[in-house]
Amino acid sequence: MAELRYLLFLGCAIPYRVSAYEISTRKVAKKIGIELIEMPEYNCCGLPMEPISYDIMLALAARNLCIAEQQGLNMMALCPGCAGTLHKVNKILKEDKKLRDAVNRYLKEVGLEFKGTIEVKHFIRVLADDVGFERIKGTIERPLSALKVAEHNGCHVLRPAKYIGFDDPENPVMLKRLIEITGAKCLDYMDETECCGAPIVGVNEKIPLQLARNKLSHIRDVGAQAMITICPFCHMMFDVNQPRIERMFDEAFGLSVLHYPQLLGLAMGFSPAELGFDELRVDTSKLLSAIT
Amino acid sequence: MVSERSEGGEAVIKATEMDPKFKYEISKIPGAEKIMLCFQCGTCTADCPIARFSDAYRPRRILRMVQLGLKSRVLSSDVLWLCAACFTCVDRCPQDVEIAGVLRTLRNLAVKEGFMPAVYRELATSVLETGLAYKIPASRLRKRVEAGLPPLPKADVKSINKLAEVTGFSKIIQARRT
Structure with a gap:
């Protein structure tokens, strides 16, 4: 088996306000035997700057890739935006010599050069591709067979397919399989692969909140007890914003929204406190009483 | 907050308002190379999660405006900023136009013209x-x-x-x- 050592790319949103995702990831990674190395002097992945300037996005992403190359380690990112951007830029810079030369002219100014010697993966891709389902299954101590949940992948883990090349964006199964390893049942629902809307919250709140409400309704309608996400932004849309959505549409959901490693961590036998449950906005007591 | 109003300007388009070279300018920029291949099938708009909840955001319309050379209308339009970059349109476009790449290109140009949320x-x-x-x-x-x-x-x-x-x-x- 390949060595499970990665530079952990935290990005901006997770240290800013989604610590539970990081806390629970570190717990389950350690239990599985994934060694996470802190990424030195990293910067924004570049994605938030892409609407302003494609060139600065490339330069910021490439600088992170160069740091990982210097460490001689592959990267694991928790945010799909970061993972998708770094994966895509890594791929196009490896394949497009003209673009690589242009970006290397920028990087030369800060004493760096992109060589294309490492890989970047999102956390669930590390679990699915590198760790493998069997090994994860071996860490389960308390199967959550009483639970029915629904997944929300988050667009950038899957799309654009030609740059990402993971799972099937039209009918994704990897996160479902990872959920079912915990013993929980993962339910299908309408518009499962649809975007949460978070990327445009800063310019228009009405549309994303309607999108999120639509997904929450579909998930409630199939009888899921919780929603499982793998993206800090999707999580904020469905968890942090859920009370706002309830007020806006005069509708009650009360749907717990967990980061995937929180679900996995429960099945491994960690306590909710160890997995950062206190940070979740929507009450989880009903959910937790169903599994104890 | 960016409104959902449609792109500005009069409903009647004057031929002099069009920049016939705009599409060539755009197609030289990475991500927007295939703008001329858009044959207006509407797959992007039909599959766009934002378009489902917005009366104004229509990716097909934005691409047609670029092809027609309505440069200032497109670049000053608020709707440019409503793309959530979910990339559904990129994966489903039968002409491989990479619509989200075109939107990014237009945003980068809009910023240079002084438009930035x-x-x-x-x-x-x-x-x-x-x-x-x-x-x-x-x-x-x-x-x-x-x-x-x-x-x-x-x-x-x-x-x-x-x-x-x-x-x-x-x-x-x-x-x-x-």
Whole structure:
């Protein structure tokens, strides 16, 4: 088996306000035997700057890739935006010599050069591709067979397919399989692969909140007890914003929204406190009483 | 907040308002190379999650406006900023147009013309000052210690600002909105 050592790319949103995702990831990674190395002097992945300037996005992403190359380690990112951007830029810079030369002219100014010697993966891709389902299954101590949940992948883990090349964006199964390893049942629902809307919250709140409400309704309608996400932004849309959505549409959901490693961590036998449950906005007591 | 009103200007389009070379200019920029291949099938709009909840955002319409050369209408339009970059249109376009790449190209050009929603200036300022898109509050840093999380690394702000300078990014951010 390949060595499970990665530079952990935290990005901006997770240290800013989604610590539970990081806390629970570190717990389950350690239990599985994934060694996470802190990424030195990293910067924004570049994605938030892409609407302003494609060139600065490339330069910021490439600088992170160069740091990982210097460490001689592959990267694991928790945010799909970061993972998708770094994966895509890594791929196009490896394949497009003209673009690589242009970006290397920028990087030369800060004493760096992109060589294309490492890989970047999102956390669930590390679990699915590198760790493998069997090994994860071996860490389960308390199967959550009483639970029915629904997944929300988050667009950038899957799309654009030609740059990402993971799972099937039209009918994704990897996160479902990872959920079912915990013993929980993962339910299908309408518009499962649809975007949460978070990327445009800063310019228009009405549309994303309607999108999120639509997904929450579909998930409630199939009888899921919780929603499982793998993206800090999707999580904020469905968890942090859920009370706002309830007020806006005069509708009650009360749907717990967990980061995937929180679900996995429960099945491994960690306590909710160890997995950062206190940070979740929507009450989880009903959910937790169903599994104890 | 960006409104959902349609792109500005009169309903009647004058031929003199069109820039027949705009599509060629656009198609030289990475991500927008295939703009001329759009045959207006409407798959992008039909599958767009934003278009489902917006009366104004129609990716097909934006692409047609580019093909027609309605440069100033497109670049000054608020709807440009409603694409959530979910990339559904990119994966489903039968002509492989990479619509989200065209939208990004148009946004980059709009910024050069002085159109940029306030939120992006905030994010950009944070990147230049701290290396990250969000300024991490001191309370969060304290919580990291309490939770037993390792400290965040110091950002190399000098290198980031150098990259911003050589890519022309600093100049864009410093420019006042016209």
